[in-house]
Amino acid sequence: MSPDWRSHVPQIEDLARKLGLDWSPVIFEAVPDSFMTEIAVYGLPVRMPHWSFGARYIYQLLQRHMGYSRLFEVVFPGNPGHAYLASSNGLADNVLVTAHVLGHADFSKNNLMFRRCQDQGSLQIIEHAATHARQIEKDIESHGFNAVEQVLDAALSLEQYVDLDQPLRREAYPEFVAAPPLPPDDAFRTRFATLDRAPEAAAQSRKLRAPLPPHPERDLLWFIATYAPDMESWERDIFLAVREESFYFYPVFATQIMNEGWASYWHARLLREADFIPQSVYLDAIKCHSDVVRPIATGEQVALSVNPYHLGFTLWEDIVKKSGIDAARQIMCEDDDFSFLRNHLTHEVASEMGLFRYQRPQNGQVKVVAAEIEELHESLLLDKYNFGAPRVAVAEVRGDGTLILQHDSQLDGRGLDPERSRKVLEYVKRVWRRPVLLKTIDAAAQQVEFSADAAAA
């Protein structure tokens, strides 16, 4: 590791402040590559154990061995924020990464979506996640590995099913609802009201028990943790722990293009204006920059995916050129990827970048299709809706405790994969401890119901 990249940190920070960046203090730490890989896999420096992370870990190791991906840094927003830098970074890499981190820190302090989630407590997400992991270790000690793993199987497979519009500490539904208004007074009721104690009795009988849930509930993690008929309290805590971590992950997920673009814009700009950096370091850093934000396909090549760094970076450059940095800051504060792409990925920018829409029919070949800019937006955003998961909500809990899930196949355009759905239902059934049903449509658009296989205990 290069010893003196840290000496540039205060200078870069001064420059950044002069250029209007506003961030909470960041703690920089250099960590070994193995630790970087773990952060990339778990999403957090310390997180609950689960075998699915193990599979991703090996996949990540393979990718790294084959040279597909390289991790320079990971930043965790907060006050103070934490930035982990790979110890294999060179001096120039780290100068660039420091500038990049400041861009992220500026973004996460000011972007509305981040702020809203941070108000819910994700400012201390590193500490909270570590506490969750510790608690789960204790659960394993007292309830056994398999029992805990079963709960994690279910909770993590529903990871994306949270409702960001609700607070992190969410109240239970009101137990009773107001009854429908009384019919207009008639002779009998007028007479009845004059009776002694009658109004009191009337008020009591006018309370109705609310249906569960009162409306389709998409926060599956919260709903199960709150209303599962036979769940142990430690199991509920695991569900809520996973839910809290999802609250942290969502803004990262929903602003990825903007956020990475913003950080890339700033590392490029800070580097350009940093006259204190030696020429050789500057050149290496700029090389590294162009590796990060380069399009996947160059020259005559064609790629079927888009590098989000490249996309975000290009859009921010375009915005700053056209409207100035103040307007760009305003956009950075208020948008997420959905509004960012729709408002600022114009036809001109898209054709300049060589973006195109393609389709591949069943058993067919990939074909480039003509697309309006709006279609291009929607195509880019398709995988981002609803945290990237199909829309499934709790529709009803029957009298016998049966949990009915309803898939919104109309919005998603097609039904759910039957095999995977049944497996997920099996996971859920083990914690719900009553039958679990899922309604969706099959390939012929007919209504179908899936239930957990009978084999699931």
Added chain:
Amino acid sequence: MSSDSTGNESPPLNGWYELFSRGSRDWLRHSAKIREAVREHLPQIVAGSDIINDGSRTVRVPVRMLEHYRFRLRDTGESQGVGQGKAKPGDVLGQPNTAGGPGQKGAGGKERGGTELLLEFKVDDVIEWLWEDMQLPNLQPRVGTSEESEWKREGWDRRGARSRLDRRRSFKESVKRRAQDADSPAFTDEDLRFRQLTRRRQPTVRAVVFFLLDVSGSMSERDRQLSKTFFFWVAAGLRREYHSVDIVFVAHTTDAWEFSEADFFKVTGSGGTVTSTGLAKVREIMQERYDPSTFNVYLFYASDGDNASDDRPKAGEELENIAKAVRFTGYVEISAGARSSQSETAQLFQAIADAGLPCGRYSITGPDDVAAAVRHFFTAEAQAAGQSANAGAAP
């Protein structure tokens, strides 16, 4: 303000980060789960025929990574997306470069498919699973006399080697003595007690297995491979049950030879099939080296069933003699498909089965049958053992 708290003074590299191994820990758990899953596919493992030759006592099985299931939309086989590069509407693209560029971190994680792993299983583990799966009673040992002996601990003495001093006993003696005479010294030589050893003869459980393989011209390479795989698992199973098991390898065409294990699995031959020669060879070896009264003898015979028809009386007689002396005879018929009628060899074994001698038959038509055949034989053997035990207990 922020600039002071940016951690310029923190140490260059925290050593304890090296100690994190959560990724490996969860990966081990993933592997353990795969192993559990693979157990459900024992036949495929057992059929893996590359086990025999490399002698590593492991089997390699390709498996897919486990998927942590999530709700997903039904796969329509269609796909769409946004690409980038030099392309215009109407272009048909082959398989362009889709590798991701260099980058930092992606949020969340998508499930990966298609990555295959090569898992190694210990033969002993697989055998253990097979056994658990079959829920077999442990085989009844036939007790024989033996030269094997073992030192056993037995009793105490006042003299002995220092290393065998029994402190607890010695102390008890001291306590007893001082109870009578409080003024006497804490320890005397009289208090010391030493553990004693004696030599004990061990009744041993000994077994010998004859593997008789038909290598005549009618047995194809595939047939031989199947028989060898079968033999391999039977041998492994017997080795599990018996402390020491001798295995004798015999192959025959119109004549019969004994082979070493390594040679046996490589042997090829040509010519006709005369089963009686092989059976005679087995009987000879048995008489010379393995007395059935002290050995548990097993015979397993693999053939395609096409014995020369004029050999039937002779082979029948040999087989009956052997079957009377041994614990169990097994016949596995290797065939490409179902036969319309019983083969020559099958009729021989049918005869001894009719005579009430312990014997089992099974036909293998493909690799997937091997595990079932192994299971079938051991089940039959266990039943036969149970019957003979009952018969022995009758007055």
